[in-house]
Amino acid sequence: MAEKRITIKATRFDPDKDEKPHLQSYDIPFADESMVVLDALNHIKSYVDGSLSYRWSCRMGICGSCGMMVNGTPKLTCNAFLRDYWPRPVIVEPLNNFPVIRDLVIDMDGFMHKLKSVKPWIIRKQEIPLGAGAHRQLPAQIDEFRQFSECINCMLCYAACPVYGLNDEFLGPAAIALARRYNLDSRDQGLKERLPMLADAEGIWECSFVGECSVVCPKGVDPAKAIQQTKLDTTMRFVLPYGNRD
Amino acid sequence: MPSGWWVRKRHYFLYMVREFTAVPLALWLLWLLIEIKRAGDGPAGYSPHSSTAFVVFSVICLAFSLYHSITFLRLSGVIIRIKLLDRQLPSMLITASMFAMWALASIVIAAVLIGFGR
Numbered sequence: 001m002a003e004k005r006i007t008i009k010a011t012r013f014d015p016d017k018d019e020k021p022h023l024q025s026y027d028i029p030f031a032d033e034s035m036v037v038l039d040a041l042n043h044i045k046s047y048v049d050g051s052l053s054y055r056w057s058c059r060m061g062i063c064g065s066c067g068m069m070v071n072g073t074p075k076l077t078c079n080a081f082l083r084d085y086w087p088r089p090v091i092v093e094p095l096n097n098f099p100v101i102r103d104l105v106i107d108m109d110g111f112m113h114k115l116k117s118v119k120p121w122i123i124r125k126q127e128i129p130l131g132a133g134a135h136r137q138l139p140a141q142i143d144e145f146r147q148f149s150e151c152i153n154c155m156l157c158y159a160a161c162p163v164y165g166l167n168d169e170f171l172g173p174a175a176i177a178l179a180r181r182y183n184l185d186s187r188d189q190g191l192k193e194r195l196p197m198l199a200d201a202e203g204i205w206e207c208s209f210v211g212e213c214s215v216v217c218p219k220g221v222d223p224a225k226a227i228q229q230t231k232l233d234t235t236m237r238f239v240l241p242y243g244n245r246d
Numbered sequence: 247m248p249s250g251w252w253v254r255k256r257h258y259f260l261y262m263v264r265e266f267t268a269v270p271l272a273l274w275l276l277w278l279l280i281e282i283k284r285a286g287d288g289p290a291g292y293s294p295h296s297s298t299a300f301v302v303f304s305v306i307c308l309a310f311s312l313y314h315s316i317t318f319l320r321l322s323g324v325i326i327r328i329k330l331l332d333r334q335l336p337s338m339l340i341t342a343s344m345f346a347m348w349a350l351a352s353i354v355i356a357a358v359l360i361g362f363g364r
Contacts, residue, residue, distance in 0.1 A: 072255075152316070162247065162251055212255075225324045228325040229325060229327060231325075
């Protein structure tokens with residue numbers, strides 16, 4: 001029986017040589033039904049064209065490195081099975097809404113800056129004394145924010161968000177979900193410090209609840225829910241009497 | 247981003263329809279004001295049946311309004327968190343009660359309007 005093959009069309013862009021990105025076609029063996037798009041890219045790099053550039057690491061959907069557009073949808077390429085696309089060609093492009101450095105590699109500096117801007121660490125008004133030991137936390141208290149702590153910073157949500165696509169000043173789904181993860185943490189007392197970034201025109205209020213971020217999230221973080229709940233909480237905080245604030 | 251970004255995916259398209267519903271609703275309200283002004287000119291000069299265009303437009307706007315309300319209420323379970331006896335209420339329950347309150351409010355308002363209209 002003839003060997004099964006599949007066509008991968010990957011974006012190529014060398015900023016020193018090319019004026020704009022273009023697609024290059026590769027015809028590779030589709031040997032194994034468990035093959036994913038990342039396997040295809042690795043085969044191309046190893047045996048066909050060593051100059052193809054892309055990011056990857058764990059190959060099991062936990063590191064968040066290999067996010068790319070696969071046939072127009074943001075996906076982790078280690079989680080996109082070739083069998084779902086075969087026999088049609090698979091078009092692999094760099095993640096939407098980010099500047100392209102080279103081929104399939106995007107510039108994520110803006111994203112990293114946004115993550116840092118929401119102060120994603122435990123903020124205390126008063127540190128508990130060392131002798132008191134570790135912070136105590138009930139499983140129910142962890143469950144409050146557990147979902148929002150699952151984010152692997154893969155940026156698929158930013159690629160899916162049309163608001164971010166139109167305005168890259170928008171704080172974005174992952175950063176706001178991360179802020180909510182800390183605001184809901186019972187050990188944290190830093191809500192007031194995060195508010196200027198969050199409750200800003202470029203923060204939560206830029207979101208118009210398209211909801212595509214939660215659709216593409218590979219870890220079920222539901223950043224759309226985090227953003228809308230933050231909108232409600234910050235508004236109630238604004239409206240309610242002083243006694244409700246910490 | 248290409249200007250046709252919202253025709254590429256069904257989910258984006260439905261989002262734009264949802265956002266667009268504000269336009270026919272705003273136009274309907276303006277037309278309603280005009281109809282109210284006409285009715286205010288005296289019962290002799292006004293009959294709703296002579297304004298079939300408004301009735302037809304109202305039916306079209308009703309479709310948009312229903313889409314607007316249903317999409318909004320369906321998302322309420324995502325947004326609203328209520329804790330009862332240390333447990334979060336299931337989001338389906340919150341969504342169902344929102345729809346129930348919407349139905350109740352619609353019945354009350356319809357009863358008042360029809361009651362006063364007679």
